[in-house]
Amino acid sequence: MLTSPARAARLVHRSEPSGRDVEFRLLRHALDRSLRGRGGVVALCGAVGTGRTELLHVFSEAAADHGVRVLSAAGSPLEKDFPFGIVHQLFQSAGLDAAADAEVAHLLDDGAGAPAGEGGPRLTPRALHGLCSLVLRLAERAPLLLAVDDRQDADVQSLEFLLYLVRRTRAARVLTVLSSRETMTPPNPFFEVELARQPHHERVRLGLLPAGLVSELLHERFGADAALRLTAETHALTGGNPLLVQALLEDQEPGGARQELVVGESYRRGLMNCLHRMDPLALRLARGVAVLGRPGEPELLAELLLLAPQSLSRASYLLHSAGLFHEGGFRHPTGGGDLLAAMKPEELAALHHRAAQLLRVSGASAARVAEQLRSAEGHVRAPWAAAAGATAGLGGTLEEMLSDCDPGGPGGTDRTGGPQGAAAPAGPDGWTQGWMAAVPSQRPPRPAGPGPVLPAVAGRSVPRAVPSSGFDPVPGPAAGAGPAGAPPEPAAVVLPWAAGPAWTPAPPAEEPVRIECVPWLPGTEAESAEAAARRELKAVRYLFWHGRVAEGTAALERFQAGQPAGAEPTGLRELRSWLGYWFRSLFPQPGPAAGTGTTDGLAVLGGLLAGLPAEESVLKAERILRDGRLGGGSVESLTSALTVLVYADRADRAARWCEPIAARTAAANCSSTWHALFSALRAEVALRQGDLRTAEEAARAAFARIRPEGWGVAVGYPLSTMISVRTALGRHEDAARYLALAVPAETFQTPAGLHYLYARGGHLLAVGRPEEALADFRACGELMARWDVDHLPGLVPWRVGAARAELALGRKGQAVALADRQLAAIGAAGHSRVRGMALRARAAAGEPAERTGLLERAVSALEDAGDSAQLAAALGELSATHRVQGELGLARSAERRARPGGLPSARPGGPRPLPAEPPADRPADRAVDLAGDRGPGRPAGPPEEGADRLSDAERRVAGLAAHGLTNREIARKLYITVSTVEQHLTRVYRKLGVRRRVDLRYSPYLGGELAG
Structure with a gap:
């Protein structure tokens, strides 16, 4: 037995793991010091596949062969929530006698009586002291090596014990080696900081193998000649990752002269193994690169994956440090294909569709956009590529995209000789059909003749929107027409419009709109300047509504440039207010405006976003709701006023207005578009009141009135409601189906994108993916800060979601800080719902002693807010807290109040109590039907x-x-x-x-x- 320092030099003369002799010697020196009574702790870290587990295993075996008692354990993601899992493993591996084993069991069972924290029960100080004393007694008999692998997946309680132990083994014959994989963020920052503070702490990082060591491995396996030929290629394919090097060697046929490397099943399986063991965000980035098919496009990747720049940078570092990536992409072409093949078809298709949208907006070649559509074809019915000339983002099916787009690439010309994208190919009627993809850089002269016109480039038609049901193709060649099948040569083009009143941003479902390029013909009847201006502004709004931001901006600039100096046509101020809400980063609003007519509600909404006090905004909005009449532009004012109440965190007041407005709607015989907008708002109000059934019904009604493609960038509103409802009911597969539906990339430049990101973050958190959820919540925060609306938590309370995600990751300090910042931001009054949610998060992250008071305040705030779902959850948490403290009477009282019958009665027009399940008798394999009576998913059976x-x-x-x-x-x-x-x-x-x-x-x- 190794009991004297003199024998320490004899330790470990067996072979070290390939290429790890330096790291092995560092571990031997640490053990040597511990044999002399100078205990230590070594943090062994490295990227995935770099051989940490093998090194720790070989070192442990070598130490055991020389008389060191080894206590080993390994963390696992599946057991991370099992309290004391690592502690149990360590003592079970120690080979203790019956008495010591019974002592450990007694300390763990009776010592777990400390109040439960977020991660579960804690060991009492007596139990911690007892277990530590047992370890020190074992070290008196023989040197100890505590070897813990994958500590990033260890339970919180075991980490607490290990930290307690290493503080007390500095003068003992104990070496603790803690192996961990590099991650996006430390799973337990407090543990990392405290561990690094220990004077006997040492960090050993396993890097990638250099080319020289790879050459040695090839030499041992295949001989000197093969090593000389294959070293560079082997190192290029593996990056020096030991797991990939070994896998690539296994793919080679034994014996024979080796002229070139074979990339076979072992390499591909090893690469997939590494990728799926990485952090979720690193895996997400790898999938994004695979979808785009080329490296080095960080801005496009960030938009595609909705990742913050710092998250993208860190994920990229992890992939490169593991040798899996080189210069932003996979080292071998098979990597991306294998990774995508392992994805769910609907998720992969949604990613391809989003990539197609982003590529088109960024000006990528038509062939590249079409390639993305081809990859997604047949998986998901994408509303954004529904039909030729459709207005929802991509403008056609795959075949139509291929036929409509110019194959010449950037700088090429279309078949009519104009700039690329300026005209689409001729349709069956001989007139061009497609989207407006080019914006003239200069204004050509207007033709002589009556009536205002929009300028156009020679050889180019400008689209107009017409209901497809009423479309009447222009017959035959007209005056000025070119050859048959080609568009005429107009000098300028008028822009007729036939899509409803000024407030209608999207066509109703019964009148699907398509874009038609119609030439201006000599002799066309002139119209007044005012009428033409209104139509042009409607066209601008239409383009923005469907996410065609660059085209809408250019059209607006052209319109403004064509107006007389100092003139402001009717409708331009309203359009600016509307754009200031939907695209705030592009059209920032200076502050509250005293709007009139149709902009009253929009002006108040803009004022609220710009910093107008919430109570003042609420009073103004309710005055509009009380006095406004339905019809014409007042509809937009009323919907904006309702939105003010929602964003001011007064969903209880908004709920009171829903019934009166619904009654007025029925009496006024309003259009389908108004019904759809009102239904979407009513769904959001019901969701914030905890009335999940009404929220789902209203969201379905919204999609019944306007098909998804008609919603444009606003589709995030009703979709987020459906996702949140399904998540709240625990029907996560249903929520995932809604998330698989494609949304326009430009949605994330609008408030609808915030709602969507927040709903998706809630779903990811509920299904155990807190890292990705945190990224979504923080993306909300970044967007709100960029738009100067972070003072308005009623928009989306992203800090509360982020606090919950941090808590799920075991980072209580960050969770407390986020909850405290949210509470500080809303002050002492108002924002009852957000206050209650923040107090719930603060209680979950805080100390047990303060939990009761925080939850009582949360219950009070949520009662004021009228959110029955949040109130039930807060009462449940309060009841559980009372029960842990032995206050059974108070626990039962809170429990009774948390049941549906014990909640406060619904206010007029307000929510019903939280349902156990929505009415559902639909099969699980039914496809998502947004506008129908059936939805995805199979509910649990009804309660007895x-x-x-x-x-x-x-x-x-x-x-x-x-x-x-x-x-x-x-x-x-x-x-x-x-x-x-x-x-x-x-x-x-x-x-x-x-x-x-x-x-x-x-x-x-x-x-x-x-x-x-």
Whole structure:
């Protein structure tokens, strides 16, 4: 046995892992010091595939062969939430005698009585001291090596024990080696900081193998000649990643002269292994690069993947540091294809569609855009590529895109001889059809003749919007027409418009609009300047509504340049207000404006976004709602006024106005577009009031009135409501189906994009992907800061979502800071709903002693806000907190209030109590039908009538199961058998109508048993 320092030099004369002799020697020196009574801790880190696990295993075996007692453990993502998992593994591997084993079990069972934190129960100081003393006693008998692999996936409680231990082993014969994979952000920053502060701490990083070491491996395997020929190619394909090097060597046939490398199954499998073990955001970036098919486009990738620049940079670093990427792309072409092949078809198709949209907007060649559409074809019916000349972003199906676009690439010419994209090919009637893809850089002279006209480039027609049902093709060649099948040579083009009143941003569903390029013909009847101006401004609004921002901006600039000096045509101010709301980064508004006529509501909404006090905005908005009449431009004013109430965090007041406005709508016989807009707003109001059933019904009604392609950039509003409802009900597969639907890239330049990102972040957080959820929440924050609206948490309370995500990642300090910043930002009054949500997040992240007070304040705020879903959750958390503190009477009282019958009665026009499930009798394999009666997903069965009469025993078991405890842990906690636990859970599932353990967290019948 190695008990004297004199024998330390004899340690480990076996072979080290290939290429890791330097790192191996560092570990040997650390162990040498510990044998002399100078304990240490080594943080062994490296990228995925760099051999950390192999090095730790070989070193542990070598130490064990020389008399060192080895205690080993390994973290796992599947066991990260199991308290004391690493601690159990360490002592189970120690080969303890029966007495020591019983001592460990006693300390872990009886010592886990400290109040539960976010990560579960904590060890008491007595238990920590007892376990540490046991380790020190073992070290007196023989030197110890504590080897923990994949500590980034260790449970919080075990990390707490390890930190306690290393502080007390500085003068003991104990070496602790903690291996971890490099990640986007430290899973537990407090642990990392405290560990690095220890004076006996040492960090060893495993890098990639240099070309010289790769050559040595090839020499050992294939001989000197093959090593000379293949080293450069091997290093280029693997980047020196040991796992990939070994996999590539396995692909080569044994024996024989080797002229070139074979990239086979082992290499491809090794690459996929590395990619899927990386951080989710790094994997997301790799998929984005694979979809685009080429490296080095960071801005496009950031837009495609909705990643913040710093997240993109860090994810790129991880991929390069692991040797998987080189200069922004895969080292071998098969990497991207294999990665995409492993994705779900609907997710892959949605990514390809989004890439096509972004590429078109960025001016990429038609062939490249069409390639993306071809890759997605057949997977998802994309509303943005629905028909030739459709106005929703891409302008056609794959075949029509291929035929409509110029194959000549940038700088080429179309078949009519004009600038690329200026005209599309002739349609069957001999007239050009397509989208307006080019903007003239200079204004040509207007022709002589009456009536205002829009300028156009010679050889080019300007689109107009007409209802397809009323389209009447211009017959035959007219005066001035060119050859048959080609457009005439107009000097200028008028822009007729036939798409409803001024406030209508999108055509109603029964009148789908397409773009037609119509030539101006001599002798066309003149119209007044005012009428022409109105039509041109409608065209501008139409382009922006459908995400054609560059074209809309150019059209607006042309219109303004054509106006007399000092003149402001009717409708231009209204358009600016409208653009200031939808595209705030492009058209910033200086502050509140005293709008008149149709812009009253828009002016108040703009003022709220610009910093007008919320209460003042609410009073002005309610005056508009009270006095406004339906019809014409007043509809936009009324919808804007309702939006003011929602964003001012007064959804309770907005709910009161929904019924009166709905009644006035029915009496006034309003258009389908108004009904759709009002339904989308009503869905958002119901969602913020916790009325999930009404929210879903209203969102479906919105899609029934206007098809998804007609919603343009605003599609994010009703989609986000559907996603949030399904997430709140625990129907995550349904939510994922809605997320798979393509949305225009320009949506994320609008408030609708904020709603969509926030809803997606909530879904990702609910399905256990907090890193990606955090990226979405922070993207909301970045956009709100860029648009100068971060003072308005009622838009989306992104800090609350980010705090929940940080909490799920085990970073309580960041979660507390985010919740505190949100509370500080809203002040002492107003914003009751956001305040209640922030207080809930603060309570979950805070210390147990302050949790009761925080939750009581949250309950009070949410009662004022009228959000029954958030209120039920807060009451459930309060009940659970009382129960942990032994206050059973208070716990039962909060529990009763959390049930549907115990919530405050709905206000007039307000929400109903939180439903257990929406009405659903639809099959799970049904495709998403936004406008129909059936939706995706299969709900759990309905609860029995006795669901609200669970026995106390059933309720206790269900509550613990909802917290994630196993049946054995529940049995131990309640002093019953595992069989009894299983019987209770069977009855609970039947009574509540749920199928899975996770569904218990969403049951309103367990409010008092749930926390977090």
